[in-house]
Amino acid sequence: MKIIVVDDEQPARERLCRLIRELHGYEVAGEAANGREAIALYTALKPEIVLLDIRMPVMDGLETAQHLSTDETPPAVIFTTAYSDHALEAFNTHAVGYLLKPVRKENLAASLAAARRSTRAQLQAVNDEIGASKARTHLCVHIRGNLELIPVEEIYYFRAEDKYVVLHHRNGQSLIEDSLVKLEEEFSDRFMRIHRNALVAKAEVSGLEQSGAGSALKLKHCEQRLSVSRRHLPTVRHFLKHQSLMS
Amino acid sequence: MMVMASYQKASSNLLPDFCNNQVILLVMLIAELLAIVLTLHHGGNLKDAFAYLGRVSFFIQSITLIDAAILCYGKRWFRRMEPLPMGILIYLLLQLVTLSFTWLGYTLLHAGIPMLAGDGITVQRGSLGTALFRNGCISAIITAAVMRYFYLHHQNILRQRTENEARVQALQARIRPHFLFNSLNTIANLVHAQPDKAENAIIDLAELFRSTLADRTLISLAEELEVSRRYLGMERLRLGERLEVTWNIPVELEQAQLPALALQPLIENAIYHGIEPLPSGGNMTIFARKQGGSIEIGVSNPVSAGHRSRHSSGNQLAISNIRQRLNLAYGAMAKLSVEEGADHYTVTLSLPVNGLRI
Numbered sequence: 001m002k003i004i005v006v007d008d009e010q011p012a013r014e015r016l017c018r019l020i021r022e023l024h025g026y027e028v029a030g031e032a033a034n035g036r037e038a039i040a041l042y043t044a045l046k047p048e049i050v051l052l053d054i055r056m057p058v059m060d061g062l063e064t065a066q067h068l069s070t071d072e073t074p075p076a077v078i079f080t081t082a083y084s085d086h087a088l089e090a091f092n093t094h095a096v097g098y099l100l101k102p103v104r105k106e107n108l109a110a111s112l113a114a115a116r117r118s119t120r121a122q123l124q125a126v127n128d129e130i131g132a133s134k135a136r137t138h139l140c141v142h143i144r145g146n147l148e149l150i151p152v153e154e155i156y157y158f159r160a161e162d163k164y165v166v167l168h169h170r171n172g173q174s175l176i177e178d179s180l181v182k183l184e185e186e187f188s189d190r191f192m193r194i195h196r197n198a199l200v201a202k203a204e205v206s207g208l209e210q211s212g213a214g215s216a217l218k219l220k221h222c223e224q225r226l227s228v229s230r231r232h233l234p235t236v237r238h239f240l241k242h243q244s245l246m247s
Numbered sequence: 248m249m250v251m252a253s254y255q256k257a258s259s260n261l262l263p264d265f266c267n268n269q270v271i272l273l274v275m276l277i278a279e280l281l282a283i284v285l286t287l288h289h290g291g292n293l294k295d296a297f298a299y300l301g302r303v304s305f306f307i308q309s310i311t312l313i314d315a316a317i318l319c320y321g322k323r324w325f326r327r328m329e330p331l332p333m334g335i336l337i338y339l340l341l342q343l344v345t346l347s348f349t350w351l352g353y354t355l356l357h358a359g360i361p362m363l364a365g366d367g368i369t370v371q372r373g374s375l376g377t378a379l380f381r382n383g384c385i386s387a388i389i390t391a392a393v394m395r396y397f398y399l400h401h402q403n404i405l406r407q408r409t410e411n412e413a414r415v416q417a418l419q420a421r422i423r424p425h426f427l428f429n430s431l432n433t434i435a436n437l438v439h440a441q442p443d444k445a446e447n448a449i450i451d452l453a454e455l456f457r458s459t460l461a462d463r464t465l466i467s468l469a470e471e472l473e474v475s476r477r478y479l480g481m482e483r484l485r486l487g488e489r490l491e492v493t494w495n496i497p498v499e500l501e502q503a504q505l506p507a508l509a510l511q512p513l514i515e516n517a518i519y520h521g522i523e524p525l526p527s528g529g530n531m532t533i534f535a536r537k538q539g540g541s542i543e544i545g546v547s548n549p550v551s552a553g554h555r556s557r558h559s560s561g562n563q564l565a566i567s568n569i570r571q572r573l574n575l576a577y578g579a580m581a582k583l584s585v586e587e588g589a590d591h592y593t594v595t596l597s598l599p600v601n602g603l604r605i
Contacts (some may be wrong), residue, residue, distance in 0.1 A: 009433070009486065010434075011432070011437065011485060012429075012432055012433070012485075014440070015432065015439075034526055035525070057521075057528045057551070082429045082432060083425050083429075100428070101429065101431075101432040103432075121267050182289055
C-alpha cells in the first residue's frame with residue numbers, strides 16, 4: 001500500500017517514514033511539508049493512505065483532508081498531532097484515524113491496518129467539529145479526475161450558471177459544486193454579492209459603470225463587465241464609497 | 248475565558264445569600280449585639296433592663312428579618328445590577344425598612360399598643376421626627392458597617408480565587424504542551440539517527456524544565472538568554488532552517504535583572520504564531536537596549552498575512568501572564584507593549600533601571 005507522509009517538520013516526517021519502512025506491506029511514496037504540496041503529491045501518486053499533520057503552514061491538515069475527500073476515490077486519512085486538547089474526541093466519533101506524536105509503532109501499525117477510505121461526510125463532520133467554521137484557504141477543483149487547488153486570493157469572481165458555479169481566477173475558469181449561498185457565507189469577509197448569480201472579490205472591484213440596461217461592475221483583472229442587480233446596487237455603492245474614503 | 252467566567256460569577260456573589268441559614272444567623276447575631284449595646288447604654292435596674300432588652304431586640308430583629316427577606320427574595324434582581332447601583336439601592340431599601348418600622352412603632356405606641364414600639368430607643372421620648380432621625384442614624388451606621396464587612400469578605404474570596412487561577416495559568420504558560428510533545432517527537436527520531444544529538448537535546452530539555460520549575464523571581468538577563476538559547480536549540484532541531492535568529496544584545500546589559508522567564512515565553516510565542524505558520528520560516532530578532540531610565544527587552548517576528556487572525560487567543564495567555572508578573576515586580580514602572588505592523592509583530596518589555604543592578 002502506498003502512503004504519503006505530510007508534516008511541516010522534517011524530523012517528524014523522517015521518524016514516520018522510518019517506522020513505516022519497518023512495517024511490512026507499506027511503502028512511503030512521498031513526503032510533503034504542507035497541505036498544498038500534499039494535494040499535488042496526492043494527485044501525482046494516488047496513494048491509498050495519507051498521514052496528515054494537523055498544524056501546518058499554508059494549508060492545515062483539516063482543510064487538506066476536506067479537499068482530499070472530494071476526490072472520486074478518496075484516500076484513507078490518518079491525522080497526526082502533537083497535542084490538541086479535546087479535539088481528538090471528534091476523530092473517535094467519526095471513525096477517522098488519528099495518532100499522537102511521538103507515534104508508537106504498534107499504534108501506527110494498527111491505524112494503517114484499520115485504514116479505510118474516508119468518506120466526505122466523515123471528514124466534513126470532523127472538520128465541522130474541530131475546524132469550526134473557518135473559511136478555506138483554497139478551493140479544490142476537479143480537472144480530468146485530478147484535484148487542483150486554487151488559492152482563494154487568486155479568485156476574481158464566482159458566477160452561477162445552470163447547475164454549476166463557475167469560478168473565474170487568475171489562471172482561467174473552473175467549475176465547482178459549492179452553492180453561491182454557501183460560498184457567500186464562508187467567504188463573507190472577502191467576497192461581495194452583486195447579483196443573484198454573482199459573487200465578486202472585494203479586492204478586485206475597481207468601479208461602477210452605467211450602461212443602457214443597468215449598472216455594471218468593472219474589475220481590475222478582467223475585461224468582462226459584471227451586471228449589478230438593482231437589489232444589490234446600494235451595497236455595491238456603499239462599498240465603493242467606503243473604499244474611496246479608505247484610500 | 249475561564250478567568251472571565253469565574254470573575255463574573257464572583258461579582259454576582261458580591262451579595263451574600265440571605266436565604267442561607269448561616270448568613271441569617273450572622274446578621275441576627277449582629278442585630279442582637281446592637282440591642283445589647285443599646286440596653287447597656289439605657290441603664291436602669293436589672294429587671295427593667297431585661298424588659299427593655301426584650302422590646303429593643305424584638306424591634307431590631309423584626310427589622311433585620313424583614314431586611315433579610317428582602318435580600319433573599321430580591322437577590323435575583325439585585326444580582327443583575329452593577330455592583331455600585333446595587334449597593335446603593337440595597338442600602339436605601341434597608342433604611343426605608345427601619346424608618347417604616349419606627350413610624351409603625353410610634354403610631355402603635357400612641358394608639359395604646361406598646362408591644363411593637365422600639366420603646367426607649369427613641370419612641371417614647373420626643374416627636375416622631377426625632378424618633379425617625381435617631382433610628383435612621385443608628386440604622387445608617389450599622390448597615391454601612393455590615394455591608395462593608397460583607398464587601399471586604401467578598402474581596403478576600405475574590406483575591407484568593409484570582410491568585411489560584413494565576414498560579415494555574417503560570418504553569419500552563421510555562422509548559423506549552425505543543426512544544427513539549429513536538430520536542431519529544433524530535434528526540435524520538437534523533438535517538439535512531441543521531442544519538443549524540445539526541446543526548447544533547449534531552450539535556451537541553453532538562454535544563455529548560457529545571458529553570459521553568461525553579462522558584463526564582465529575579466534573574467540576570469544573561470541567565471534568561473541562556474534559557475532562551477537552550478529553548479531555541481530545541482526548536483532549531485525541529486524547524487531546521489526555517490528558524491533564523493538575530494541577537495541584538497549589548498554585552499553591558501547582560502547583568503540587568505529581570506523576572507525569570509519574562510523573555511523565553513515571548514520567543515516561544517514568536518515561533519508558534521510567527522515562524523511556524525510561514526512555509527519557509529523567517530528571521531526573528533531578540534533585542535535589548537537602554538532607553539532613558541529603562542531597559543527595553545523584546546522580540547520581533549514576521550507574520551504572514553493569512554495567519555494574522557490566529558495571533559490572538561493563545562498568545563494572550565502568555566502576554567497577560569508576563570504582564571502580571573512585571574506588575575508584581577515593578578508596579579506601574581514596568582510596561583509591556585505590543586506593536587502590530589503590516590508584516591511584523593513586536594513585543595517589548597520596558598523595565599526601570601532603578602532597582603536593577605547594571
